Amino acid sequence: MNPFRAWVGRAWSHSRLIFCAMQSMAAANLERFYPSIIPIGQELRKEASVMLACSTDCQRETLLALLMIGATSSWFNPKDSGASLFLSFQSRLKRAILLNKVDINGAEGLFYMGSLVYWRMLLSYVHDHPRIVRDEIGISVRVPSQPSTLSFNNTPHPWAGVGFEIQKILCEVGLLIRTKRRKSKVPDDEPNPNLFDSQNSLLEAFELESRLLQTGCPAEDQVTNPGDHQTPVDHLLVFAEVYRLLGLLQIYRIFPTVLTSRLAADRSTWISSTRRIFNMVHHHAMTWGLQMNVPQDQFSPNFMAIWLTLFAYSIIEKLKALPIEAGTGAFQPFLLVACSGELRRPSVFTAGLKALIHSDGSLILMETGILRARQILLGRLQMLRDFLPPKPWDLCVSIVQEVWSRMDAISFPSILDKESDSGMDNMPLWLDVMIDHGYETLMG
Structure with a gap:
């Protein structure tokens, strides 16, 4: 098929x-x-x-x-x-x-x-x-969101899987955040970016977030089974969901205003899938003894950093359920690298986090979980190198190791001293590492 x-x-x-x-x-x-x-x-x-x-x-x-x-x-x-x-x-x-x-x-x-x-x-x-x-x-493709009959439209694509519409949005996310990061690198002695452009970028980020939250995947019984016993339909649906979560992660990372607005919104108005996405973060926070239900006026940079880390951890947990030898394996490097940039290690000496935890032991639990997630992520990339052409994956490993090295050299407060709608500019980002070192490779 x-x-x-x-x-x-x-x-x-x-x-x-x-x-x-x-x-x-x-x-x-x-x-x-x-x-x-x-x-x-x-x-x-x-x-x-x-x-x-x-x-x-x-x-x-x-x-x-x-x-x-x-x-x-x-x-x-x-x-x-x-x-x-x-x-x-x-x-x-x-x-x-x-x-x-x-x-x-x-x-x-x-x-x-x-x-x-x-x-x-x-x-x-x-x-x-x-x-x-x-x-x-410039020609639209008719891919119904809820097909009533089985057809090629809901037969998994060999590369795109069942996440065609989600990947279209991710194209726009990539363009937006890459442009934003390049503008943030303009030297201080050069003219500041146009305020109108900055506001337009933020509006576009809000729109893309809304589209990602509203774009769902077909139900399992609406997808044609491709007959690959190593890659059942439920794996393809999880993979499409991971793409969606990754798009949200990149938007929230570069445009923190979008995240704070979402967290401050009335949850009773959210659709069930949106509520499920944000409940993942609270589930992992509770597991580690972190208190994430804070008032809107307490959405501090430290809180935002932890929230993004928990969100990235949730994505890795979903990817972990997909066997590396399955048909989705060759398409995982991009997702793994993009998630790597949010797996920060908390410090038990970080005073700015005390208000978010029940005990210092919570930070130890969180650090252990993040280190395990890093090990899983890096292990997957290294395993993929063993059965895929090795050259691009070597660069992927280099990006991941460099972004973690930059993260571990600083603590939560210092990386969040400067925050704007251009993103948390002092926080290490995988995209910056890739651009700075010329590691821009096609990860698929």
Whole structure:
């Protein structure tokens, strides 16, 4: 039921383009066992790239090859996002749709659009090109939120799973927070960012938060079972929920005003799924003896830091339930890296936290839990390196270790001295580490 695998499987024996693309991917995956195969894979990739550059068509084999060569660029060079190939795929797909070569709501069209959204989502966190992070197809896909009958629309996508709409929102989140962090790095002697732009960004953050809270996933019985015993439907639904939680985490981290507004809101007006999301944080807080029910005027920076840490911990707990060898394994690195930046270790000597705890033992419990979550996260990344092309995952591990190193060098009060709607600017962030060190790799 995987159209990607089926189409490639039928084409490779008669299409030199597909053959070279597929073999180059295999070579990249085998290089840690057979280093001598690296030049062969590079030569096959080069041949496929030349064939793509010399053609202008928008046939199925060309579109598939662009996905195969472009989305695996980081397998060969971890700092190559495949951006130019993404743009080529996007423009050729649009032409294929306009020429009626691809039905946008048919099996092939939905596969391509899901692939495009997933690829763009990853790119939006590592690339600034406006043509990449903005949707240039301009054609809507009919994906009902609650399908009444089983169809391809609710058959899991090989890359996007069942979280198509959520990943579309995550594209916009990536563009917003990356732009915000880049503006925050403007030197003090340069003109301050335009206040109007800052207010627009905050309004956009509020809108994206609302959309993420309102966008749900289909019920389990509404999703076609793909027949993969290692990746049942409930795993795919958990994965889609993790994407949604991650989007919220990034918004709340960069725009603390959005989080304080949400926490101060009347909970009786929340839909059940929103209430469930925020109850996760209180569940873990109670487990560690932390008191998180504080009045609105006590939403201090220390409180916000702990809340974000508990939220990130909740996401890791959900990911922990998904086996690393399952079909979702190859798509976890981005989620793991983005969560890593909120796993702060509290200090038992941090006076600013005394009002939030019942006893000093609560901080010890919390630190133990965070250290375990870190161990799980890093262990997953290292395990993925053992059965996926290793180059991008090495950078992922470097990002995670560096952001933790920066966190552990400071304490809660000092990292929250400066707070604004540009985010908690002095607090270490995974996105900053990635940008500062040039670790911008495609994590998927």
